Amino acid sequence: MTGDTAAEPDRSVLLDIYRRANLIYQADEKFRTMIMGGQLQIIYYSPRGQEILSAALMAALNPDDYLVTTYRGVHDQLAKGIPPRDLWAEFAGKKTGTCKGKGGPMHITHPETGVMVTTGIVGSGLPIANGLALASQLEGDGKVTVVCFGDAASNIGAFHESLNMAQIWKLPVIFVCQNNLYGEHTPQAMSTGAKELIDRAPGYGIKGVQVNGNDAFAMYQAASEAAARARAGEGPTFIEAKTFRFFGHLLGDDSHYIPKEEMAAAKLADPIPGYRKALLERQVSEAELDAIDAEIAEVVAEAAAHALASDYPDTDEIRIDVLGMEIAA
Amino acid sequence: MTGDTAAEPDRSVLLDIYRRANLIYQADEKFRTMIMGGQLQIIYYSPRGQEILSAALMAALNPDDYLVTTYRGVHDQLAKGIPPRDLWAEFAGKKTGTCKGKGGPMHITHPETGVMVTTGIVGSGLPIANGLALASQLEGDGKVTVVCFGDAASNIGAFHESLNMAQIWKLPVIFVCQNNLYGEHTPQAMSTGAKELIDRAPGYGIKGVQVNGNDAFAMYQAASEAAARARAGEGPTFIEAKTFRFFGHLLGDDSHYIPKEEMAAAKLADPIPGYRKALLERQVSEAELDAIDAEIAEVVAEAAAHALASDYPDTDEIRIDVLGMEIAA
Amino acid sequence: MNAETPVKAKKINFAQAINLAMDEAMAADKRVILLGEDIADGQGGGVFTATKGLSTKYGVARVRSTPISEQAIVGAAVGAAIVGYRPVAEIMLMNFITVAMDQVVNHAAKLRFMSGGQTSVPLTIRTATGAGVGFGGQHSDMLEAWFAHVPGLKVVTASNPADAKGLLLACIQDDDPCIFIENTASYGVSGPAPEPGYVVPLGKATVAREGSDVTVIGYGAVIGHALAVAKEMEADGVSVEVIDLRTIAPYDEAAVLASVGKTKRAVVVHEAVRKFGVGAEISALIHEHLFDELKAPVQRVGSAYAPVPFSPALEKAYLYSRDDIAAAIHKTMGR
Amino acid sequence: MNAETPVKAKKINFAQAINLAMDEAMAADKRVILLGEDIADGQGGGVFTATKGLSTKYGVARVRSTPISEQAIVGAAVGAAIVGYRPVAEIMLMNFITVAMDQVVNHAAKLRFMSGGQTSVPLTIRTATGAGVGFGGQHSDMLEAWFAHVPGLKVVTASNPADAKGLLLACIQDDDPCIFIENTASYGVSGPAPEPGYVVPLGKATVAREGSDVTVIGYGAVIGHALAVAKEMEADGVSVEVIDLRTIAPYDEAAVLASVGKTKRAVVVHEAVRKFGVGAEISALIHEHLFDELKAPVQRVGSAYAPVPFSPALEKAYLYSRDDIAAAIHKTMGR
Ligand SMILES: Cc1ncc(C[n+]2csc(CCOP(=O)(O)OP(=O)(O)O)c2C)c(N)n1
Ligand SMILES: Cc1ncc(C[n+]2csc(CCOP(=O)(O)OP(=O)(O)O)c2C)c(N)n1
Numbered sequence A, B: 001m002t003g004d005t006a007a008e009p010d011r012s013v014l015l016d017i018y019r020r021a022n023l024i025y026q027a028d029e030k031f032r033t034m035i036m037g038g039q040l041q042i043i044y045y046s047p048r049g050q051e052i053l054s055a056a057l058m059a060a061l062n063p064d065d066y067l068v069t070t071y072r073g074v075h076d077q078l079a080k081g082i083p084p085r086d087l088w089a090e091f092a093g094k095k096t097g098t099c100k101g102k103g104g105p106m107h108i109t110h111p112e113t114g115v116m117v118t119t120g121i122v123g124s125g126l127p128i129a130n131g132l133a134l135a136s137q138l139e140g141d142g143k144v145t146v147v148c149f150g151d152a153a154s155n156i157g158a159f160h161e162s163l164n165m166a167q168i169w170k171l172p173v174i175f176v177c178q179n180n181l182y183g184e185h186t187p188q189a190m191s192t193g194a195k196e197l198i199d200r201a202p203g204y205g206i207k208g209v210q211v212n213g214n215d216a217f218a219m220y221q222a223a224s225e226a227a228a229r230a231r232a233g234e235g236p237t238f239i240e241a242k243t244f245r246f247f248g249h250l251l252g253d254d255s256h257y258i259p260k261e262e263m264a265a266a267k268l269a270d271p272i273p274g275y276r277k278a279l280l281e282r283q284v285s286e287a288e289l290d291a292i293d294a295e296i297a298e299v300v301a302e303a304a305a306h307a308l309a310s311d312y313p314d315t316d317e318i319r320i321d322v323l324g325m326e327i328a329a
Numbered sequence C, D: 001m002n003a004e005t006p007v008k009a010k011k012i013n014f015a016q017a018i019n020l021a022m023d024e025a026m027a028a029d030k031r032v033i034l035l036g037e038d039i040a041d042g043q044g045g046g047v048f049t050a051t052k053g054l055s056t057k058y059g060v061a062r063v064r065s066t067p068i069s070e071q072a073i074v075g076a077a078v079g080a081a082i083v084g085y086r087p088v089a090e091i092m093l094m095n096f097i098t099v100a101m102d103q104v105v106n107h108a109a110k111l112r113f114m115s116g117g118q119t120s121v122p123l124t125i126r127t128a129t130g131a132g133v134g135f136g137g138q139h140s141d142m143l144e145a146w147f148a149h150v151p152g153l154k155v156v157t158a159s160n161p162a163d164a165k166g167l168l169l170a171c172i173q174d175d176d177p178c179i180f181i182e183n184t185a186s187y188g189v190s191g192p193a194p195e196p197g198y199v200v201p202l203g204k205a206t207v208a209r210e211g212s213d214v215t216v217i218g219y220g221a222v223i224g225h226a227l228a229v230a231k232e233m234e235a236d237g238v239s240v241e242v243i244d245l246r247t248i249a250p251y252d253e254a255a256v257l258a259s260v261g262k263t264k265r266a267v268v269v270h271e272a273v274r275k276f277g278v279g280a281e282i283s284a285l286i287h288e289h290l291f292d293e294l295k296a297p298v299q300r301v302g303s304a305y306a307p308v309p310f311s312p313a314l315e316k317a318y319l320y321s322r323d324d325i326a327a328a329i330h331k332t333m334g335r
């Protein structure tokens, strides 16, 4: 875990993190409700439990920094700033979605907020993140690229090649492993030879930081330091951020493979009430937080309604965006 | 480098290593002569400089242990026991070759001596080695699988996936990185983020050993220990064996990318005369070694002659061994 | 089985059929082992439950949940296969095989040949795919044409559960590397259960329906659609023969040519993108052999030239349809 | 260039032509960058010297020697491309692309579509391959049919140095991901040098030789052989038209159909394995459009259904040959 304690972030940053985290929290709840209620027919990878990690991480970045994430990406995408209505419409396969309905939940792209790629192939985002960072390095635009992935993804070849390349080229990239301790139904110890994922850092000579991702303060600090390093040309950082997912791999997963005590302990440490408590202890009022919650509830409700009300794309879209030139009918 | 010093191996082992190393040395010289003289038209990856590493490694194994190696494999293949005439004929594309001329230099297989796969794709031998070791583990046959690869190969995804899988399954496999400091024309520091390749071991929780591969005693000890561990069910070992290649990546390479002083120092430390000297210091006589050399010279000459005299395979062979069933003409 | 079991009515779905094939193979031969992500019962018996119960029955040494390391999975299968094991590697979805193509194409397919016949590679790769389930661009591709183009590989898929069982068992028993393709949308689809021991020989097509006017050639889920179209066309007085290839490569050329030699008209159908697909090979073959006898050029039906879209509206526009099959048949008849 | 230079006689080989394309592209646009193993001058300027001098001229920030990490190479190219760079990634030999197929197929090819057109992927992958040079099973495969079957990718190859220069430049300037295939055996082969700025448009075939009796369709090194056969056949009174596709996917259907519509006979030739190859697609297309006009079924020439063997004796048996092309032409004429 990060050793040094820095000064706590400003109150405005703390509230910003709260806002991002609660948007994720409420959006996730709404997605689950709609799916269970049959209003949306999609495979859904809930980020419940990982909200604080993502909110603190994105709060430490600039709006135009790049993000690459995965199928379990709702938290990252919303925290990075994608307008909920655009995201929602994409999840619903509508033409008003971020990608005109072509990508869907696993393939969200939204360049205006720096969300460049969302991939459904485990590990594949990392090599692409290097490319974004390489462009920034050549361009000298001062942007940082963050790529998020899971613990189990750290066992695939692309992870290895990417951390190595980033380090030798000193790319401005932050590899954020959201370690929720499971890959699908397999616990880390069954799939990973390393005692701690962070033990992989020396194999690339890369700076490694292990952090409690559910601790907004620690996570924000780790991300800020990594971003500063990247912007200073000092190269990449590998952050292992410990967290937990409460709804298993995909919605409907009964988490049979998670020991009951482990699940219970995780729920006790739920970062959402934890962070609220931390803010209350820091002279933020209940009323202020409730107001934010209420505002977000409206945004989420509107986003969902917009998605349902929107039209599906025209079938002609099948011939568009395949190549630069439109394909003949 | 390995810390503990064990008792020196028996005289018979020392001579065995000498014999294997000198077979490689003379075979390599003959190959180069034949190629430069136009008698063989092949791409040739000389193992010159890596003879002792391979000889000591194979001397520490049983004849029926499995080996997986690469395009730069002559030293491993001969040290493992492939009859020179069979190897030679394969290099010449003749039907008397190990693979009837179908595989060629980059694809030598000779199950009788445990040489199961030679691959031309960097890094691909490692996953396959795990499979051989897995079969041995299930079979309980006590065999060990050794897979050899280069330093630069440690930057490809397959390396990562393989060491991890071997460790979590405690497979009886030894990963031998023959670190000759260059991959093609690229020095290690340009391609590898790790300070030392051995720093990658903790990332897999695997036992790692760094050794001077050109030191027969150290190499033999490291290999023996790794084999014993594997046979005892204690799992895999990653051996980083430092060495050097004197003829560059492939024959004809002028080594322009190797600093002159580095090459000069390496030549000064040439393991072939070094080992001869070590044996002479251990009461082995010049005459004894000369006799071995002479015997090997004959074997090599015969192998080369046999290869040249042999026939090419029938063209019908193109339809055989593609599938179990012969392909119709 | 007790006396009351209504044997004739017994049904089985694809997931169960595939499970059964592995179960029988594992019972018969201890060298049959399974490798794949989450395939052991502790991890749920596979995301599509195709391996459910097998680790409990045969142990986790033989039914191994793996890390997410497809190169290592296929590589381990290759290594074990060349020393006599018969590994069945599950690559959860076909698009994931793109990270392991080296092991499949450069090694599994070639080691028999490159070794001069010394090391055969009796492995099976099971993998699921197919559009129509909203999985989007990276989880739905039909890539069978790639593998069919690689000498040394067999490519197999089934149109019904009984065949799935019989074909998968044949793959496992076969001495060559086989790619066994399962249809994501079909795991729950049921059909008559096969007898124990049922094996379908590789390389043999079957006539799924006899007809005299036109031959529809396909495989996998296409066959159900083709049969439905054939039935509809009966009303129009068009007699459609349906050939189920079962083995896509090397395919049963004789069966294809015999049928088209009889009907003189042919339509090849697959879900994969039409361009450069399996249908091109079969069309070319038919023309090469039956040019003078054909009453019309062979028609091809396949999906649009596009990645698989997420939106259901577009996914439909992407996918081949029964209407497409019917239109192609009419085109061959219109002459 | 001084006054004595005999401009008209200027020759250039494939390696130089390819180098020239990158040189011009880099000079014109600083977003053109090169990635690949050993491509910088410190490492020899590429194993086939195709990038020689470029790192010295444009710096090692833009001409980057990489680790042996093909996924990272292609992935870095994809990432840089979606933010406007125009990376040219060298995958030394085509078989090595098997470790990076995920990046090529699931990402480069699909990101434009999956993003709803927001991120195009203007990258070029240069890769060498081809049998006949004794590289054996894992360094010689022609895999163009795979990529042609993937919507979103362009596949390009050249039959002469000038085209190589013009086509590669077009690939780099193109907004879609292009696979540019080079022939290992041809790097040293010379031809007339192109004018500076010479670009060959993608998607346009060319008539390499006019003829009236039969059309031979091919690409890459095949064209040289086809032209030689055509010349020989002239003596027999057979007039052979040769179409050089140049872009394999999406290919110039109109040019193919126009030529065959004229000659009424066609032979498709490629070095890749015949089965499920590019020739199948073209044969199917021609029959679909010109069935009534064809005087004979389209013939396909390709290599044997086998891995590429090492032994020169077998490599010859594997490879398509001029005799095969001639025999196929005769077959179409024999009717
Ligand atoms: C190459 C590849 N293999 C397998 C899968 C199937 N798959 C999707 S998510 C997943 C688990 C990933 O776990 P982890 O990286 O820990 O991320 P988490 O889902 O826990 O956030 C697997 C196996 C895939 N998408 N891609
Ligand atoms: C996947 C792949 N990429 C690239 C190559 C080309 N290549 C062959 S050998 C080699 C260098 C390997 O270096 P190293 O692993 O250090 O082994 P050495 O040759 O030094 O013994 C390269 C890049 C290849 N064969 N396979």
Ligand SMILES: [Mg+2]
Pocket: A150, A151, A152, A178, A179, A180, A181, A182, A183, A184
């Ligand atoms: Mg996880």
Ligand SMILES: [Mg+2]
Pocket: B150, B151, B152, B178, B179, B180, B181, B182, B183, B184
């Ligand atoms: Mg090396």
